[in-house]
Amino acid sequence: MSVFTSQIRHKPWVTQITVLSAILGxxxxxxxxxxxxxxxxxxxxLRPNQxxxxxxxxxxxxxxxxxxxxxxxxxxxxxxxxxxxxxxxxKLLSTDLQKANLMAGLVAVTGPGVIVTLRDSKKAPPRPNExxxxxxxxxxxxxxxxxxxxxxxxxxxxxxGAEAIAVNDQRVVATTAIRCVGPVVQVNSxxxxxxxxxxxxxxxxxxxxxxxxxxxxxxxxxxVTDPTMFSIxxxxxxxxxxxxxxxxxxxxxxxxxxxxxxxxxxxxxxxSATDAAAVGAGSPLGSSNTTTH
Numbered sequence: 001m002s003v004f005t006s007q008i009r010h011k012p013w014v015t016q017i018t019v020l021s022a023i024l025g026x027x028x029x030x031x032x033x034x035x036x037x038x039x040x041x042x043x044x045x046l047r048p049n050q051x052x053x054x055x056x057x058x059x060x061x062x063x064x065x066x067x068x069x070x071x072x073x074x075x076x077x078x079x080x081x082x083x084x085x086x087x088x089x090x091k092l093l094s095t096d097l098q099k100a101n102l103m104a105g106l107v108a109v110t111g112p113g114v115i116v117t118l119r120d121s122k123k124a125p126p127r128p129n130e131x132x133x134x135x136x137x138x139x140x141x142x143x144x145x146x147x148x149x150x151x152x153x154x155x156x157x158x159x160x161g162a163e164a165i166a167v168n169d170q171r172v173v174a175t176t177a178i179r180c181v182g183p184v185v186q187v188n189s190x191x192x193x194x195x196x197x198x199x200x201x202x203x204x205x206x207x208x209x210x211x212x213x214x215x216x217x218x219x220x221x222x223x224v225t226d227p228t229m230f231s232i233x234x235x236x237x238x239x240x241x242x243x244x245x246x247x248x249x250x251x252x253x254x255x256x257x258x259x260x261x262x263x264x265x266x267x268x269x270x271x272s273a274t275d276a277a278a279v280g281a282g283s284p285l286g287s288s289n290t291t292t293h
Contacts, residue, residue, distance in 0.1 A: 113164075117231045154172060162203040166200045
């Protein structure tokens with residue numbers, strides 16, 4: 001037995017230090033390997049405040065891009081108008097194109113209409129101490145404006161002849177999605193202010209007000225909870241902005257004549273079947289009277 005072996009045997013802490021050193025070496029090697037992988041994959045090792053700064057920069061970039069798209073759309077409209085002056089046929093095509101852009105929401109519009117304001121109620125009852133937060137949210141759901149409330153107003157306005165609609169100054173088009181993320185309303189994936197939500201619609205003010213305030217209509221639904229949650233005002237004139245977002249079309253294509261005609265016939269047959277069913281059920285849509293004498 002050597003002198004060195006004899007000394008180590010009587011010092012057990014040497015074994016513990018050896019094991020700890022091995023573990024520390026493994027951790028250091030793993031840390032270096034992880035850093036190399038992060039650098040290789042270009043993964044950002046940012047602090048929370050740096051993430052907030054990066055997000056703010058990306059949001060500003062999106063806003064700038066939206067402005068650029070709107071500017072390009074405006075320039076395109078000018079070019080189209082200039083081309084219309086070259087010939088009569090081009091002028092007719094330009095007129096049709098302007099109408100299409102108007103209906104698609106790609107140009108700003110001015111005209112009379114209404115402004116519908118939806119706001120959260122201040123009459124929500126306080127949460128009892130014994131009630132769970134989830135149950136309280138369910139109980140007070142009717143006191144908060146949700147995305148379905150906004151969509152319901154838009155549907156009613158469209159059915160009443162609104163020709164252009166904007167929610168919190170964001171133009172509503174066929175591809176518009178409206179979502180509530182916490183207290184923020186997202187329109188066209190753009191965060192806007194939450195309550196109150198202002199929905200502007202260009203159209204016949206009298207007809208729009210009549211549709212929104214008719215008996216058992218939208219206004220009456222809010223009266224049950226809190227009348228201050230809904231209001232509507234006429235506007236002699238107002239201007240709605242153009243839709244400034246991108247509209248990429250990746251899958252839809254113009255249908256061939258035969259397929260288009262077949263789809264049209266199916267749509268007409270479905271509408272006829274619905275009318276026939278309504279008449280058979282005694283709906284006011286039918287002209288027959290089911291009363292017998």
